[in-house]
Amino acid sequence: MPEGASNFSGTVDWVFHFINYINYFFFFLVVGLMVYFVWKYRQKGREVYARGPSHHTALELGWTILPTIIVVVIFFMGFRGFVDMKTVPADAYQIDVTAQQWSWQFKYPNGATSADLYIPAGKPVKLVMRSNDVIHSLYIPDFRVKQDVVPGRYTTMWFQADHATGEDDFHLLFCTEFCGKDHSRMNQKVFVLGEVQFDDWVTKQGRWLDELAKNNPDDPTILWKVGGPKLVGRCLSCHSLDGKSGTGPSWGDYDGTGNIWERLDKDKVHKVDGGKPVQDLIGPGRKYETREAYLRASILAPGEVIVDGYGNVMPTFKGQLRDPEVDVLIDMMKNLKDEDGKPNFDSKGKYIGK
Amino acid sequence: MTTLDARSPIAAEAPDNYLTFRRGLLSWLLTLDHKRIGVMYLVAVLASFFVGGVMALLVRTKLLFPGEVTWMTAEQYNQAFTLHGAIMVFLVIIPSIPAALGNFVLPIMLGAKDVAFPRLNLFSFYLWLAGAACAVYSLLAGGFDTGWTFYTPYSTNTTLGGVIPVLVGVFILGFSSIFTGVNFIVTIHKLRPPGMTWFRMPLFLWALYATAVIQVLATPVLGITVALLVIERVFNIGIFDPSMGGDPVLFQHFFWFYSHPAVYIMILPGMGIISEIISVHSHRHIFGFRFIAFSSIAIAIFSFLVWGHHMFTSGQSPLMNVLFSAITFSVAIPSAVKVFNWLATLYKGSISLNTPMLYGLSFLFLFTIGGLTGIPLAVLSTDIHLHDTYFVVAHFHYVMMGSALIAMIGGLHHWWPKMFGVMYSEFWGRIACGLVFVGFNMTFFTQFMLGSQGMPRRYYSYDQIEGMAEAFKMYHHISTGGSYIMALGFVITGIYLLHSLFAGKKAPANPWGGASLEWQCTSPPPHDNFSKTPRVGDCYDFSAVRWDEKQEGYVVDTEAHTASTKNGKGH
Numbered sequence: 001m002p003e004g005a006s007n008f009s010g011t012v013d014w015v016f017h018f019i020n021y022i023n024y025f026f027f028f029l030v031v032g033l034m035v036y037f038v039w040k041y042r043q044k045g046r047e048v049y050a051r052g053p054s055h056h057t058a059l060e061l062g063w064t065i066l067p068t069i070i071v072v073v074i075f076f077m078g079f080r081g082f083v084d085m086k087t088v089p090a091d092a093y094q095i096d097v098t099a100q101q102w103s104w105q106f107k108y109p110n111g112a113t114s115a116d117l118y119i120p121a122g123k124p125v126k127l128v129m130r131s132n133d134v135i136h137s138l139y140i141p142d143f144r145v146k147q148d149v150v151p152g153r154y155t156t157m158w159f160q161a162d163h164a165t166g167e168d169d170f171h172l173l174f175c176t177e178f179c180g181k182d183h184s185r186m187n188q189k190v191f192v193l194g195e196v197q198f199d200d201w202v203t204k205q206g207r208w209l210d211e212l213a214k215n216n217p218d219d220p221t222i223l224w225k226v227g228g229p230k231l232v233g234r235c236l237s238c239h240s241l242d243g244k245s246g247t248g249p250s251w252g253d254y255d256g257t258g259n260i261w262e263r264l265d266k267d268k269v270h271k272v273d274g275g276k277p278v279q280d281l282i283g284p285g286r287k288y289e290t291r292e293a294y295l296r297a298s299i300l301a302p303g304e305v306i307v308d309g310y311g312n313v314m315p316t317f318k319g320q321l322r323d324p325e326v327d328v329l330i331d332m333m334k335n336l337k338d339e340d341g342k343p344n345f346d347s348k349g350k351y352i353g354k
Numbered sequence: 355m356t357t358l359d360a361r362s363p364i365a366a367e368a369p370d371n372y373l374t375f376r377r378g379l380l381s382w383l384l385t386l387d388h389k390r391i392g393v394m395y396l397v398a399v400l401a402s403f404f405v406g407g408v409m410a411l412l413v414r415t416k417l418l419f420p421g422e423v424t425w426m427t428a429e430q431y432n433q434a435f436t437l438h439g440a441i442m443v444f445l446v447i448i449p450s451i452p453a454a455l456g457n458f459v460l461p462i463m464l465g466a467k468d469v470a471f472p473r474l475n476l477f478s479f480y481l482w483l484a485g486a487a488c489a490v491y492s493l494l495a496g497g498f499d500t501g502w503t504f505y506t507p508y509s510t511n512t513t514l515g516g517v518i519p520v521l522v523g524v525f526i527l528g529f530s531s532i533f534t535g536v537n538f539i540v541t542i543h544k545l546r547p548p549g550m551t552w553f554r555m556p557l558f559l560w561a562l563y564a565t566a567v568i569q570v571l572a573t574p575v576l577g578i579t580v581a582l583l584v585i586e587r588v589f590n591i592g593i594f595d596p597s598m599g600g601d602p603v604l605f606q607h608f609f610w611f612y613s614h615p616a617v618y619i620m621i622l623p624g625m626g627i628i629s630e631i632i633s634v635h636s637h638r639h640i641f642g643f644r645f646i647a648f649s650s651i652a653i654a655i656f657s658f659l660v661w662g663h664h665m666f667t668s669g670q671s672p673l674m675n676v677l678f679s680a681i682t683f684s685v686a687i688p689s690a691v692k693v694f695n696w697l698a699t700l701y702k703g704s705i706s707l708n709t710p711m712l713y714g715l716s717f718l719f720l721f722t723i724g725g726l727t728g729i730p731l732a733v734l735s736t737d738i739h740l741h742d743t744y745f746v747v748a749h750f751h752y753v754m755m756g757s758a759l760i761a762m763i764g765g766l767h768h769w770w771p772k773m774f775g776v777m778y779s780e781f782w783g784r785i786a787c788g789l790v791f792v793g794f795n796m797t798f799f800t801q802f803m804l805g806s807q808g809m810p811r812r813y814y815s816y817d818q819i820e821g822m823a824e825a826f827k828m829y830h831h832i833s834t835g836g837s838y839i840m841a842l843g844f845v846i847t848g849i850y851l852l853h854s855l856f857a858g859k860k861a862p863a864n865p866w867g868g869a870s871l872e873w874q875c876t877s878p879p880p881h882d883n884f885s886k887t888p889r890v891g892d893c894y895d896f897s898a899v900r901w902d903e904k905q906e907g908y909v910v911d912t913e914a915h916t917a918s919t920k921n922g923k924g925h
Binding site: 001002008011012015016019020022023026027030031033034037038041042043044049050051052053054055056059060063064067068071072074075077078079080081082083084085086133134135137139141142144145146147148150151152153155172174175176177178179180181182183184185187188189 | 428429432499501505507508511512596597600601602603636637638639640641642643644645667668669672675676679680683686687690691693694695697698699700701702703704705706707715718719722723726727729730732733734735736737738739741742743806807808810811812813814815816818819821822825894896897899
């Protein structure tokens with residue numbers, strides 16, 4: 001066994017070694033007796049008929065019952081360890097895993113993604129895994145954990161690594177379910193970082209947007225043109241861009257009242273909280289200073305004001321979207337149409353403007 | 355005077371044997387004689403074993419190098435290990451003992467003239483050939499790289515053209531296996547001569563009977579499964595592929611519902627052979643006949659209830675994992691019972707270390723390791739770590755190759771004088787057995803280390819990340835070295851066995867001193883096996899067996915043999 005590095009490695013190794021010692025005992029017993037008998041009772045000359053007992057019921061019952069007892073004990077040891085592996089602590093830090101031929105993607109709560117797995121030390125980590133194509137299996141030998149990643153369903157696993165490796169050292173992560181040509185190249189590193197170090201890393205990793213802005217200082221529209229489509233994916237499962245009604249209000253035109261940005265400007269169209277025009281809430285000195293402030297609140301605190309005709313179902317995206325990302329989404333809402341009134345984005349959020 | 359002719363009237367009335375009974379190619383191809391069909395199976399199975407072995411050596415040789423090699427791409431490697439697995443399972447181990455040795459020995463041991471349905475028997479053989487032909491065609495059609503397990507949705511979507519032909523081949527091979535099973539069940543029920551009660555039946559026949567039951571009950575499920583897979587691939591009907599609305603884990607359930615019992619189709623007949631070899635070469639009554647016999651039946655029954663232990667990490671519900679883990683241990687008990695009984699058979703025996711016995715003892719050694727290493731795989735928490743690593747590879751090679759196949763080779767040596775009427779070189783037999791034993795352990799014991807270190811199976815390369823190659827390379831080198839030693843052992847075996855056919859010393863009717871019926875007809879047996887219905891004694895009662903200097907073989911005093919059994923010296 002490689003050196004253990006998770007909360008499970010201790011018990012798994014203990015059971016493994018316990019079984020091994022039992023196995024050594026029985027192996028040496030069987031082979032030892034075999035060698036002894038073969039030597040002691042070797043054929044001498046052409047003497048052929050040997051009179052040994054043909055059966056001994058008590059002895060035979062004994063060696064039926066004894067192994068039964070041993071395996072029952074061993075079963076329970078493995079069972080207890082397994083139940084622990086399947087009982088995810090409620091406060092586990094969730095990382096979403098997507099496997100596909102032949103790479104892994106790890107996605108953190110702030111939207112940051114990485115190809116290698118980074119986890120905080122001393123904190124239970126839960127992986128929620130899905131596959132885009134065939135069956136894969138995520139295996140971290142040092143942690144003694146493994147779980148198949150099956151297309152068409154989510155599988156989960158959890159573990160806790162107590163010792164930070166830093167960014168210079170790492171554990172190995174393998175794919176262990178045969179998945180085609182480059183199956184043996186679906187290996188990644190697992191970095192365990194101290195809690196502070198991990199927070200730094202995950203924030204920095206989530207800062208792709210800043211890089212985008214830094215690299216294109218002369219083009220302010222690049223953010224919503226490139227960044228918008230990247231971010232909007234998760235919105236689109238409830239909000240459409242073409243006016244169709246969904247779980248939440250469409251961002252696009254509906255009933256000729258204009259898109260979400262325009263609606264906020266038109267008098268008494270967008271009604272909230274049981275017939276109140278939203279405009280009454282927006283303006284200097286009112287609940288929301290500007291339209292942007294209202295939209296921002298709708299993303300980060302969706303329950304504050306509920307649009308008529310819809311339920312209070314939207315989860316908050318606080319902590320999942322950073323401020324610059326919220327700004328990009330609001331910019332996107334402002335720019336759903338170009339100057340000629342043509343849509344800038346298709347229904348899947350792809351930029352189709354000039 | 356104890357001469358064979360005087361004691362055994364059967365032999366005296368058989369001037370020619372089954373090999374010389376009729377001559378010409380057609381007399382073989384259209385034969386209904388179970389012995390000739392068994393020999394044809396043997397040739398076919400050994401040829402497949404050669405091809406599967408070459409694939410294994412290719413795989414092992416590639417693994418000498420952690421990274422990519424120019425002479426074998428990842429695709430070729432994946433096809434090589436897939437072919438190795440598929441050939442060894444479907445074309446070699448499953449038919450090897452029942453269809454090749456079983457066909458030859460079963461009716462003679464039983465005291466019958468043939469199996470119950472000789473035509474069906476020949477048909478099974480031709481089905482096997484058709485299945486093998488499909489497998490060969492699949493290579494021409496583009497090969498397949500799914501692993502022998504054909505897991506969906508990979509097998510549904512892989513673009514290689516050989517997948518459907520090989521699935522058709524597996525389907526056909528399944529029927530070959532089913533028909534053999536039906537034949538054996540009916541033969542054992544209906545063709546026992548007077549006096550051959552169930553508890554006088556040799557343990558090899560008990561094992562073949564248990565095997566036949568599994569073959570008949572489990573194999574149809576494999577047929578249905580591969581048929582569904584073909585339907586999914588051809589007509590895009592979603593059964594297993596989630597993108598068409600299917601469930602990939604369902605395939606695993608179907609597949610292992612057959613393939614776990616199939617493990618016992620492979621090992622049970624091997625256990626039967628070992629019961630014969632150990633008893634005969636110890637010249638001593640088998641210890642605990644009933645326990646061994648019933649443990650075969652117990653294994654056959656339990657084998658149907660444990661398939662889920664292949665799927666502890668598949669995403670099936672934790673409750674099912676727990677149940678399957680618990681039931682799996684039930685298989686361990688009858689296996690342990692058998693080992694202890696064989697061991698007790700050695701006690702106070704008169705043990706001759708002939709080649710078959712060396713294989714028998716090798717089996718005992720290797721099966722003990724194979725069986726014991728199954729325990730950490732049945733235990734839930736440790737299996738999570740070991741699943742799909744080289745630990746599993748090592749474990750099932752110890753059981754399937756180190757046990758089932760070694761038993762088959764041992765049985766081949768045990769009955770070779772009977773089958774072909776010649777003796778092979780004992781000297782080279784022992785050398786080869788030693789090489790195979792040492793090579794085998796070198797090859798596969800290192801893989802336990804590899805697996806517990808975390809090396810996943812079915813890996814073409816192991817150098818992607820720094821540290822991997824260093825961790826695994828040494829074990830891979832020893833393992834590959836061992837596989838070459840083992841290959842040398844098998845090559846020597848092939849040479850001296852072929853040599854014995856042409857220049858071997860003529861074999862006596864009973865070279866080892868067995869008391870079961872096959873040793874009472876000539877070597878090789880006459881066409882009809884027995885011209886008179888044989889008299890059945892206790893097949894493990896060796897008190898009437900004597901060494902006869904003139905024949906350089908043993909003779910059984912039939913009068914004394916049946917008499918001593920009647921006197922209540924039976925089981």
